[in-house]
Amino acid sequence: MSELIRKNASELVELLGKGEISSVELTQAHLDRSMAVDHDVHSYLHQDASTALSAAADIDRRRAAGEKLHLLAGLPIAVKDNLTTTDAPTTSGSKILEGWVPPYDATVVKRIRAAGLPILGKTNLDEFAMGSSTEFSAFGPSRNPWDLTRIPGGSGGGSSSVVASFQAPVAIGSDTGGSIRFPASVTGTVGNKPTYGAVSRYGLIALASSLDQVGPVSRNVLDSALIQDLIAGHDPHDSTSLPESLGSMADAARKLDVKGMRIGVIKELMGEGFQPGVMNRFKESVNLLQQAGAEIVEVSCPNFEYAIAAYYLILPAEASSNLAKFDSVRFGLRVAPEGNPTIERVMAATREAGFGPEVKRRIILGTYALSSGSYEHFYGAALKVRTLIQRDFAAAFEKADVLISPTAPTTAFKIGEKLEDPLAMYLNDIATIPANLAGIPGMSVPNGLADEDGLPVGIQLLAPAREDARLYQVGAALEKMHEDIWGKRMIDFAPELEVRG
Amino acid sequence: MAKDELMNYEKALEMFEVVIGLEVHVELNTKTKMFCGCRNEFGDEPNTNVCPICIALPGALPAVNRTAVESSISIGLALDCEIASNGRFARKNYFYPDLAKNFQTSQYDEPIAFEGALTVELPSGSVHNIQIERAHMEEDAGKLTHIGGSTGRIQGAEYSLVDYNRAGVPLVEIVTKPVYGAGAEAPELAAAYVRSIREIVKGLGVSDAKMERGNVRCDANVSLRPHGQEKLGTRTETKNVNSLRSIERAVRYEIQRQAALLAKGTAIIQETRHWHEDKGATSAGRPKSDADDYRYFPEPDLVPVQPSKELIESLRAKLPEKPADRRKRVQAEWGFADLEFRDVVNADLLDQIEETVRAGAKPQAARKWWTGELARIANSQDKDVTELEISGAHVAELTQLVDAGKLNDRLAREVLTYVLGGEGSPSEIVSARGLEVVSDDGALIAAIDAALAKQPDVLDAIREGRMQAAGAVIGAVMQAMKGSADAGRVRELLIEKANA
Numbered sequence A: 001m002s003e004l005i006r007k008n009a010s011e012l013v014e015l016l017g018k019g020e021i022s023s024v025e026l027t028q029a030h031l032d033r034s035m036a037v038d039h040d041v042h043s044y045l046h047q048d049a050s051t052a053l054s055a056a057a058d059i060d061r062r063r064a065a066g067e068k069l070h071l072l073a074g075l076p077i078a079v080k081d082n083l084t085t086t087d088a089p090t091t092s093g094s095k096i097l098e099g100w101v102p103p104y105d106a107t108v109v110k111r112i113r114a115a116g117l118p119i120l121g122k123t124n125l126d127e128f129a130m131g132s133s134t135e136f137s138a139f140g141p142s143r144n145p146w147d148l149t150r151i152p153g154g155s156g157g158g159s160s161s162v163v164a165s166f167q168a169p170v171a172i173g174s175d176t177g178g179s180i181r182f183p184a185s186v187t188g189t190v191g192n193k194p195t196y197g198a199v200s201r202y203g204l205i206a207l208a209s210s211l212d213q214v215g216p217v218s219r220n221v222l223d224s225a226l227i228q229d230l231i232a233g234h235d236p237h238d239s240t241s242l243p244e245s246l247g248s249m250a251d252a253a254r255k256l257d258v259k260g261m262r263i264g265v266i267k268e269l270m271g272e273g274f275q276p277g278v279m280n281r282f283k284e285s286v287n288l289l290q291q292a293g294a295e296i297v298e299v300s301c302p303n304f305e306y307a308i309a310a311y312y313l314i315l316p317a318e319a320s321s322n323l324a325k326f327d328s329v330r331f332g333l334r335v336a337p338e339g340n341p342t343i344e345r346v347m348a349a350t351r352e353a354g355f356g357p358e359v360k361r362r363i364i365l366g367t368y369a370l371s372s373g374s375y376e377h378f379y380g381a382a383l384k385v386r387t388l389i390q391r392d393f394a395a396a397f398e399k400a401d402v403l404i405s406p407t408a409p410t411t412a413f414k415i416g417e418k419l420e421d422p423l424a425m426y427l428n429d430i431a432t433i434p435a436n437l438a439g440i441p442g443m444s445v446p447n448g449l450a451d452e453d454g455l456p457v458g459i460q461l462l463a464p465a466r467e468d469a470r471l472y473q474v475g476a477a478l479e480k481m482h483e484d485i486w487g488k489r490m491i492d493f494a495p496e497l498e499v500r501g
Numbered sequence B: 001m002a003k004d005e006l007m008n009y010e011k012a013l014e015m016f017e018v019v020i021g022l023e024v025h026v027e028l029n030t031k032t033k034m035f036c037g038c039r040n041e042f043g044d045e046p047n048t049n050v051c052p053i054c055i056a057l058p059g060a061l062p063a064v065n066r067t068a069v070e071s072s073i074s075i076g077l078a079l080d081c082e083i084a085s086n087g088r089f090a091r092k093n094y095f096y097p098d099l100a101k102n103f104q105t106s107q108y109d110e111p112i113a114f115e116g117a118l119t120v121e122l123p124s125g126s127v128h129n130i131q132i133e134r135a136h137m138e139e140d141a142g143k144l145t146h147i148g149g150s151t152g153r154i155q156g157a158e159y160s161l162v163d164y165n166r167a168g169v170p171l172v173e174i175v176t177k178p179v180y181g182a183g184a185e186a187p188e189l190a191a192a193y194v195r196s197i198r199e200i201v202k203g204l205g206v207s208d209a210k211m212e213r214g215n216v217r218c219d220a221n222v223s224l225r226p227h228g229q230e231k232l233g234t235r236t237e238t239k240n241v242n243s244l245r246s247i248e249r250a251v252r253y254e255i256q257r258q259a260a261l262l263a264k265g266t267a268i269i270q271e272t273r274h275w276h277e278d279k280g281a282t283s284a285g286r287p288k289s290d291a292d293d294y295r296y297f298p299e300p301d302l303v304p305v306q307p308s309k310e311l312i313e314s315l316r317a318k319l320p321e322k323p324a325d326r327r328k329r330v331q332a333e334w335g336f337a338d339l340e341f342r343d344v345v346n347a348d349l350l351d352q353i354e355e356t357v358r359a360g361a362k363p364q365a366a367r368k369w370w371t372g373e374l375a376r377i378a379n380s381q382d383k384d385v386t387e388l389e390i391s392g393a394h395v396a397e398l399t400q401l402v403d404a405g406k407l408n409d410r411l412a413r414e415v416l417t418y419v420l421g422g423e424g425s426p427s428e429i430v431s432a433r434g435l436e437v438v439s440d441d442g443a444l445i446a447a448i449d450a451a452l453a454k455q456p457d458v459l460d461a462i463r464e465g466r467m468q469a470a471g472a473v474i475g476a477v478m479q480a481m482k483g484s485a486d487a488g489r490v491r492e493l494l495i496e497k498a499n500a
């Protein structure tokens, strides 16, 4: 393996800036890596070497001409396949969009292109981001580079596995209930779900509009900070996007200091249902933070108990409406029914053939939750729970600057293990969902390996809305303490993947 | 279409009390659509004013058009409504191919304007205070054209075409509370109410307000109940009645149709009905029940509209005069008698006459042309007089040519047909066609002499005071000169000759 692709993005952009490496060389190294390992890992749904290399060549040319370039110019990046791209199909992991090439770029993609980052490819996900394992991708699951028989997390398992297998230094994910953080946790990588509204959702194929947020995925905290700084900012095309800047995440990630910070441990997110190895690593990190001068406090969020129930009403409700546009009339799959092709029958046949089982399950759930007669009991009640969870957070943040918990109750499970048990699958997101319901930022940082299975575990950091910088500050500080103890990065513990021609 | 049994109108009113409710959709004339930057333009090539947002491509998001919000607030204020400090959008979910997202972004339980009232005066002079329940913002759907099949409806069509140019055009829907007590005048009240709404939105400049283009569309709810009964009867909703005259006819038709059914003991079906202008009848549409489940929920892609007090007050300060006030003012300015003025209002001609007077016509002359000859022409073409392709300036020019003696009435009417035919302004037509009145005394005297030669007794008759005898000579002169003679001058010359 080329040593280049093992480096952190922050180092790579320095080498690019000094002219010690070219973007073409760096991009080619990552494309070569994909040729070698993606047959097994299956991070990508689509890769086109020529567009990536021509974007890289363009940056090299401009750099040679002395043009002033963006700090990250030339750094290759992978993008989750639910963000629209004009030069590559965008499927959101669904048969209903197979082969669809959007006529417009998502705002995040526009910013990536404008800064001169070659896009390596589009990464796999559970269909319409519904899932925790990528097993619901219509195009087959991605695999965990730490153990190819295991899931890489989901829905953003393509983006987590792509950076964990060194096929990309950084990637873009999206997080509706943990789709950035859970994959990060089980692949030993970093992922941040920014404050709701910090990053434009324009061009993100919506799952649940009030919960979705686009964010960075990387192998270390500073790299995620650099990407968040690139993609965040107000977008007039997204009326829920925040008008103000949240400041520099990279500056926060470079502070490496937690002295005097109040860090709250969430009582309800530990203990029962959490794997012992996950809890052991978590407690060690609590001690590390304390030793580094943070003040540890315990906080209680009693309404988290209802979070999953509320989430699985709000999400399907919004999704059932967001997915109504997939009707065969203007784009995507069109299936002719047997017999008379009336519009209703064409729509029905298309949706029957184009949507997978989890998508259908949630459309039915959501349609029911919004129906008159059910609305107050289900959707209306879920909105009330959402308010209560926001209040829990507000009270907790009175006592603490940052909250912490394990990112997920377990390490990566085996492919197929939970496929027939939706409720068990949903429980993976027990710790991550509250942040989406409250619109606050949440980060997962590598937190060592579980004693039982030697697989990665993650620690989740949460901050009040707009205080993403606190996550980068604490996350980077904790990461530094870990690396000082381990003598290497978490990702360097990952086994070598078998290389195939 | 099965023929409905209708009850005699007077009898229907004897038996039943009429309750109406009106939903008026006003299409705003903003430059761009409600949630995207596409042009809001009528009549462009199909599917040219579209973008990822208004055809609902995956990933696209709406953003609210500020001008549309301000226009909606202005309409609310003009209807004496309260303005919501937090106006939220909602999704109305249903599948239909003209609805790209398969939901309509509308307002549900938090309309931008609510609890208003509008005073409407009827031709008879009776005055009604219509209570407004709400005025809310929403987006229009695309336009479907059904090809094949005999009805032009989706049922039976071979295929359908969708034009999304109209998808996302901003609409304001104004909904009244039930209107009681109009009695026999319910149809006129419905039309008069819509007329007032049109005047308001036109006066505000927020809509082109052309009913024939669908800028203002009315759905009329009608229900009947026996006099003295508390409970409201089952209503029907007649859709998209697109002229004032049709509104009046459709409401009257529904009253007569429902009365006939109720009298037989047949229940009214709660349904939408379609108005057919050509047949003068409504037909059954989609069954509609209060349980229609649109699965409304707050639109998560849009933050609520929160107009500031300052914005509301600045819009209030810019409101034009109320229709009722304007009517009082112009009637006084023009000096029209009550009956004359009522005819003008009833024919929906205030704007036209105002424009004509502003272009230099005398008010009475303007009134006579619009309510007389132009109304007659429109009627013969089965149109509303307001739909005629003629400007107030042209009518004013015509009256001035008559006043100056350059046209007589007959010629002026002829010129008018050429103006309506698109040949240009009246003076252009007069010179192009050589239609000017002959008031050259020499030519007239020659024609009079020729006529007198055939009717030598006429001069004696005039001398004896039998003026009607002059008519025969005037007629002969007019005929000889193919109508281009100034009849008044012929008469004067004849009298001069008799008394010479």
Ligand SMILES: [Zn+2]
Residues within 6 Å of the ligand: B033, B036, B037, B038, B049, B050, B051, B052, B053, B054, B055, B168
């Ligand atoms: Zn558009």
